[in-house]
Amino acid sequence: MAAGKNLHIVFFPWLAFGHMIPYLELCKLIAQKGHRVSFVSTPRNIDRLPKLPPHLSPFLRFVGIPLPRVENLPPSAEATSDVPFDQVQYLKKAYDGLKQPLAEFLRTSDADWVLCDFVSYWLGQEIGPSLGIKTALFSIFIPECLVFFGARSGDKRTKPEDFTVPPEWVPFPTTVAFSYFEVMKIFDGVSGNITGVSDLDRFKINVRYSDVVVVRACPEFNQEWIEVLGDICAKTVFPIGQLPTSEYDSGDENPAWQPIKQWLDQQPKGLVVYVAFGSEAKPNQHELTEIALGLEKSKLPFFWVLRTRRGPSDPDPIELPDGFEERTKGRGVVCTTWAPQLKILGHESVGGFLTHAGWSSVVEAIQSERSLILLTFLADQGINARVLEEKKMGYSVPRSEVDGSFTSDSVAESLNLVMVKDEGKIYRDRVKEMKDLFVNNERDDGLIDELLGYLKMHERSNNR
Structure with a gap:
């Protein structure tokens, strides 16, 4: 040639x-x-x-x-x-x-x-x-x-x-x-x-x-x-x-973004937790309940993109705890349809990302300098999480080594550690330091x- x-x-x-x-x-x-x-x-x-x-x-x-x-x-x-x-x-x-x-x-x-x-x-x-x-x-x-x-x-x-x-x-x-x-x-x-x-x-x-x-x-x-x-x-x-991930802006504003942006605009800067576990990971019912109650106990505002089932043939749809959305109304949003992740992460009110540690999501978070709270589910996510832990770029929710179980308290404590506490400052700073290596x-x-x-x-x- x-x-x-x-x-x-x-x-x-x-x-x-x-x-x-x-x-x-x-x-x-x-x-x-x-x-x-x-x-x-x-x-x-x-x-x-x-x-x-x-x-x-x-x-x-x-x-x-x-x-x-x-x-x-x-x-x-x-x-x-x-x-x-x-x-x-x-x-x-x-x-x-x-x-x-x-x-x-x-x-x-x-x-x-x-x-x-x-x-x-x-x-x-x-x-x-x-x-x-x-x-x-x-x-x-x-x-x-x-x-x-x-x-x-x-x-x-x-x-x-x-x-x-x-x-x-x-x-x-x-x-x-x-x-x-x-x-x-x-x-x-x-x-x-x-x-x-x-x-x-x-x-x-x-x-x-x-x-x-x-x-x-x-x-x-x-x-x-x-x-x-x-x-x-x-x-x-x-x-x-x-x-x-790069987005092509055709000039046509995605209709899903406008109400999300409106809600995010009303939240305190840097305090919203964005929660999403990718297109494949789906918590089981017990895990979902503990995540929800942990978000509730954290007292932090949150935006949660929740997949309740994997495809129409999924026999086990999951459900939020009774009264959860009512109790967190105004402070939290649960979205069960597609949401523009890059735009959400890029909004100034978002400070942290509770994620499955899928690498595309990790890269998108670092693009926007968002702190990482990790909760793995399958595939390569465990290895990704160890890499991020080792480099002090992410903090994993504590859980049982044997069966992976975790509690709502550990979810709440992990979110507050990484998002607001002094001892979590290293995670907030490290993501900013690493941005140039990723983007x-x-x-x-x-x-x-x-x-x-x-x-x-x-x-x-x-x-x-």
């Missing part, structure tokens, strides 16, 4: 909005540089993604491939947020069914590279080599998480307890590991599911067959982990920044140029 010629890069994320949104952010950054980008997903997911600025449309196109129907998967389910947690394995089976139609699309495209998620282990293993297209594993998980799960052969960890301590290949002291209750919630990712291939095996196969690993990180924040990741993967690793357009631009330089240099000339 000539040095000045532009690439065509295909992106194929896993069917979770916590994956699709960072993928889309990287797509936008690459498209802005004049490269052609194809974002492949299912039609319903594409319809639910944020709208693009018009100037990117010549460079970024969406490719919708219908999701195959799978037994036990509801007909309209196309993302993890559409189904209860135990049905995600059927979504993975359907995702594996995209293998052939994706191969057909790639066969007729002029793609130079495919950047794929850990779930699609078959892309780098089979499709890429058969078509002469190079593949990169693009992980939305931070390096600490990838290092923790490891890609080494000879990983002897088989029991949940093995994942509650740092792995032997981390050569420096760290507290980054899962709590026992966090491992138990995701242990099927290690032990397997109905597809016959565990999440851990998908990741390891993907690393093995990818030509390069692209990771959401910046060297100033976690360089030592990036280096260990390169060692255990035996691959070139490219950090490409934290991919902070630095000039640095991130350079990191993406390094990646694109590599992709151009190693593009196969015989794949057209």
Whole structure:
């Protein structure tokens, strides 16, 4: 490829909005540089993604491939947020069914590279080599998480307890590991599911067959982990920044924002707790009750975006305690529909964020310099929380190591510690200090140029 010629890069994320949104952010950054980008997903997911600025449309196109129907998967389910947690394995089976139609699309495209998620282990293993297209594993998980799960052969960890301590290949002291209750919630990712291939095996196969690993990180924040990741993967690793969420302002004010802004405008500056646990995490009924009573006991104003069920097939909707909304009327708002998280976090009345520690939410909070109170539920969130705790960037609500239970008192005390008390000042200050490492357009631009330089240099000339 000539040095000045532009690439065509295909992106194929896993069917979770916590994956699709960072993928889309990287797509936008690459498209802005004049490269052609194809974002492949299912039609319903594409319809639910944020709208693009018009100037990117010549460079970024969406490719919708219908999701195959799978037994036990509801007909309209196309993302993890559409189904209860135990049905995600059927979504993975359907995702594996995209293998052939994706191969057909790639066969007729002029793609130079495919950047794929850990779930699609078959892309780098089979499709890429058969078509002469190079593949990169693009992980939305931070390096600490990838290092923790490891890609080494000879990983002897088989029991949940093995994942509650740092792995032997981390050569420096760290507290980054899962709590026992966090491992138990995701242990099927290690032990397997109905597809016959565990999440851990998908990741390891993907690393093995990818030509390069692209990771959401910046060297100033976690360089030592990036280096260990390169060692255990035996691959070139490219950090490409934290991919902070960007919003396209079309000039049409979102109707949901106006009443929210009106309420926030009336609250004291820096004292509102924003509460949200992402598109996947759903507390159980006992946890929900303790969170609600904790918010009530804290006496702080709050805005809570609450998902009472995961998709229409969720058999266990959760309910607020009797009288809760009446008792907190005026001081708190519970929103059960979509809410504009970036705008809420950016409002001056918001001081802290009670969050599940999903990394996109963490980055959005740091963008707006909001203190972090952490309450993990699943997936990589436990590792993210340990990283934030270790760097004094977030404070976790105290809970039982064994079953993850917590009390309304511990919720209230944690909120007041981080939001208002003197001993929590370190958390309020630390987020401000770290902002430049998370949101630095000039640095991130350079990191993406390094990646694109590599992709151009190693593009196969015989794949057209």
